[in-house]
Amino acid sequence: MDLLNTLVDKGLRRELPSREEALAVLATSDEELLDVVAAAGKVRRQWFGRRVKLNYLVNLKSGLCPEDCSYCSQRLGSKAEILKYTWLKPDEASKAAAAGVAGGAKRVCLVASGRGPTDRDVDRVSQTIEAIKEQNEGVEVCACLGLLSDGQAERLRAAGADAYNHNLNTSEGTYGDITTTHTYADRVDTVQKAHSAGLSACSGLIAGMGESNEDLVDVVYALRELDPDSVPVNFLIPFEGTPLAKEWNLTPQRCLRILAMVRFVCPDVEVRLAGGREVHLRSMQPLALHLVNSIFLGDYLTSEGQEGKADLEMIADAGFEVEGAGTTTLPQHRADALAGAGCGSHAQSGCGSHEGGGCGPCGSESVPAAAAEVSEARTDLVAVRRRGAGTDLAPNA
Numbered sequence: 001m002d003l004l005n006t007l008v009d010k011g012l013r014r015e016l017p018s019r020e021e022a023l024a025v026l027a028t029s030d031e032e033l034l035d036v037v038a039a040a041g042k043v044r045r046q047w048f049g050r051r052v053k054l055n056y057l058v059n060l061k062s063g064l065c066p067e068d069c070s071y072c073s074q075r076l077g078s079k080a081e082i083l084k085y086t087w088l089k090p091d092e093a094s095k096a097a098a099a100g101v102a103g104g105a106k107r108v109c110l111v112a113s114g115r116g117p118t119d120r121d122v123d124r125v126s127q128t129i130e131a132i133k134e135q136n137e138g139v140e141v142c143a144c145l146g147l148l149s150d151g152q153a154e155r156l157r158a159a160g161a162d163a164y165n166h167n168l169n170t171s172e173g174t175y176g177d178i179t180t181t182h183t184y185a186d187r188v189d190t191v192q193k194a195h196s197a198g199l200s201a202c203s204g205l206i207a208g209m210g211e212s213n214e215d216l217v218d219v220v221y222a223l224r225e226l227d228p229d230s231v232p233v234n235f236l237i238p239f240e241g242t243p244l245a246k247e248w249n250l251t252p253q254r255c256l257r258i259l260a261m262v263r264f265v266c267p268d269v270e271v272r273l274a275g276g277r278e279v280h281l282r283s284m285q286p287l288a289l290h291l292v293n294s295i296f297l298g299d300y301l302t303s304e305g306q307e308g309k310a311d312l313e314m315i316a317d318a319g320f321e322v323e324g325a326g327t328t329t330l331p332q333h334r335a336d337a338l339a340g341a342g343c344g345s346h347a348q349s350g351c352g353s354h355e356g357g358g359c360g361p362c363g364s365e366s367v368p369a370a371a372a373e374v375s376e377a378r379t380d381l382v383a384v385r386r387r388g389a390g391t392d393l394a395p396n397a
């Protein structure tokens with residue numbers, strides 16, 4: 001298939017595919033799917049070998065958010081029966097983080113609901129970061145606290161944070177349909193603030209919210225332009241009690257096509273399989289490891305994932321290995337650029353050329369505007385988190 005050969009060549013050279021090529025990946029048939037996975041798998045192996053980085057979420061503050069992100073079970077007016085609690089104390093957060101590290105996680109992601117942190121919240125999280133770093137040698141810490149004000153990224157960096165996550169989530173064109181209390185531009189601004197402060201930027205998307213293929217390609221191209229080091233790909237978990245509860249739009253095959261497209265557009269970036277993998281990929285999860293080089297271990301913010309032990313077995317059974325603490329996740333050119341950014345320069349490099357290629361889609365004149373796939377509502381697979389942070393029960397790690 002000419003399309004796939006072209007995409008592999010471009011991925012190995014870190015060259016940006018054309019939009020038509022990215023759209024053509026999303027329009028491939030089920031018959032072509034294994035070829036698509038194999039092709040994107042070559043690009044994944046070139047930059048990340050067979051390593052899988054494990055990340056562990058600690059929800060520092062759950063629910064009660066004043067923002068109205070439609071996909072989120074913590075949103076304003078959410079009727080989802082999730083855990084609701086205010087800030088964990090540094091030692092509670094550190095204990096939760098330690099469970100993830102003991103399970104094999106290399107990065108701990110500290111997440112708090114809300115529009116963005118106050119300066120007092122930044123103090124609080126700084127103390128938590130210091131406690132985690134003191135008690136877990138070599139662990140990477142990523143903060144995810146919402147929209148940042150001037151100076152806050154620098155303060156988190158000074159406290160020892162390695163990274164900051166803030167997702168674009170969807171295309172600029174559809175952002176207003178998903179959230180009205182802040183804008184796409186606000187989100188871009190925060191990712192840029194994190195980058196400029198020398199934090200490794202982590203920014204990704206949520207698929208399955210009713211968006212078109214064009215929207216998906218738009219957001220992935222926007223991410224490549226922003227040049228984060230890590231791109232989490234979430235598949236919408238349609239929580240009962242949220243406006244998107246009926247949006248069951250994803251099949252395992254579509255999820256794999258989306259992950260392959262992200263890998264081709266962001267070849268040398270940590271592509272992280274995030275929320276919704278168990279719900280939407282189901283028994284096809286191991287195939288996704290050929291596309292992504294990073295996953296979350298155990299539970300998510302407000303929902304339960306599969307057992308941490310099952311994650312580790314899946315990685316071993318599929319022939320991959322958990323990335324050790326002594327290994328640098330990013331390819332050398334990106335790691336060097338990040339080290340440079342830490343010295344105060346915003347290194348916008350390492351993502352290859354930004355020109356589109358000339359090759360069109362293989363054999364197809366037109367690409368459907370939206371996926372014509374039918375998916376069954378699997379509400380039986382959505383389990384609200386009832387263990388770990390904010391409870392008396394042991395975390396899943």
Ligand code: SF4
Nearest residue numbers: 065067069072075113
């Ligand atoms: S995504 Fe974040 S800002 Fe939006 S409603 Fe959920 S917790 Fe609040």
